[in-house]
Amino acid sequence: MKIQYDSQRVAYPFFIAAMVLFGAQILFGLLIGVQYIWPETLFPAIPFNIARMIHINLLVVWLIFGFMGSAYYLLPEEVEGEIYSVKLAYLHCVLFVIGGATAIVGYLFRWHDGREFLEQPTVIKVAIVIVVLMFIYNMIMTMVKGKKTTGVTVVLLIGFLGLAVFYLFAFYKPDNMVVDKYFWWWVVHLWVEGVWELIMAAILAFLLIKLTGVDREVAEKWLYIIVGLTFMTGIIGTGHHYYWIGTPEFWQTWGAWFSAIEVLPFAAMVAFTFKMISKKTREHPNRAAILWTVGAAVLSFLGAGVWGFMHTLPQINYYTHGTQITASHGHLAFFGAYVVICLAMISYATPIIRGVKVSNQKLEIFAFWTMVVSMLFMTFALTGAGILQSYLQRVLAYSYMETQGYMSLFYGLRLFFGVTFMFGLAIYLYDFFTIGRKEKHLN
């Protein structure tokens, strides 16, 4: 397949940055996994708090690279016109790389702020806002100059606008820790259980339209149903974070009811995906892209939907809050929803950008299954750890460190599957960086 608009190529450097940072993220993840078992590893040069900060910041940064690259790839095809400014896109890509790299290296030298996930020093936060505004400006101008406005692009734009607006709460740091925590969730929850789901759903809809050939009218109806469900459940669903942090008791009722139905948008994504696939009007040659796309719907349903629901009711959360249960949910939800949708888009777009025919995808499909199975078992291991922790520490009132001693088997399993995940990722990255290098170019 040939590329339709030349400016779609600007997605490529975003994908490259995303892949490099993904690799680094998993290396720091492995370090954390090792430190759970051998705490002296790299201590005190890179203590746990710094390694974890880097692990999660890298994840967030590379996902945003993935989202931006995906947007740049799909926008021209959607609006039927070139990207407004390719130069601006390259410029903010480079700025984002510099800002991100500075932050990560800075963390190693203890240059950081201290709110979880928002550790970026203020100057880096400002740089991130500037980069995102440059991107959004470019996106809006592309939509204005383009011939068409589609539901996919509108939903995607709302997602990115929300990402920008809610990040502003990262600058608000009140003295009262309860107020601090309250609005901290407006960045964290309203991102990952709100506006990011719009970005994901828009990319999913685009991919399904391209891969199945099903009519846009049908796909966009589903898209609006999905994002409607996202906001109608997820906004008040923020309440499941307000059970025990000093906020009023009424959140237990509202948080329970609304977050119990937060599984609906993910269930709708699964239904949407299988409906589209079953009605397909073409056999798309990129089997790997189809696999990643279906994987995103199914795994986000499992990780965000099922694992989230598992401990969202206050009667259960009272015992599981702040245990490894949360870590298990966090891993499968982020991987299933956001990592896999980015990889789906990258898998779809990369051969087209490189101008090569999709041929042998055995390696990529093997990497898919290795990463997915590894992540599932890592999640099971952490779930086991969390159940044991909830019982020993929260029910039987064992001390924290004594409880941790009993959990070491699960931490061992987690590390093992972390290593197999890295193996799958290494194969994936090898395949990504060599696709089309050996094959003949189409043009």
Next chain:
Amino acid sequence: MTRDSARNIFVGGTLVVSVIFLVMTYLSHASYPERTHPENLTEEVVWGKHVWEKHACINCHTLLGEGAYYAPELGNVIARRGVEGTRFILETSAKQGWGQTRKMPQFDLSEKDITGLVEFFIWMGNVDTNNWPPNIEG
């Protein structure tokens, strides 16, 4: 259902839940004087929060259950260890770190930092958390 009606439900539904959410946000804030005792936010407590952030304590510990899960909950550390015990741990960690297996790194904590952290933990301990955690072990 058509695409346009689905879009209208999305817009209308979002507006409705947003209004409810903002009202609940207002009600939450109205409850803070009673639930968090902001009148006790002394300079020392505020400094303690600053030190807490400066060393990224949240990336090992939890505070009211939020944070990393590598080290104990500290929202109720005063109830568990007492003021003197908490101060002792901080003073030791300022010299050599703390712990046997999983260690807390050595942090450069001044006398002012230590007092601030202790006062901050006392303030945290007085927040009404709807009886969480289930027991003193956090």
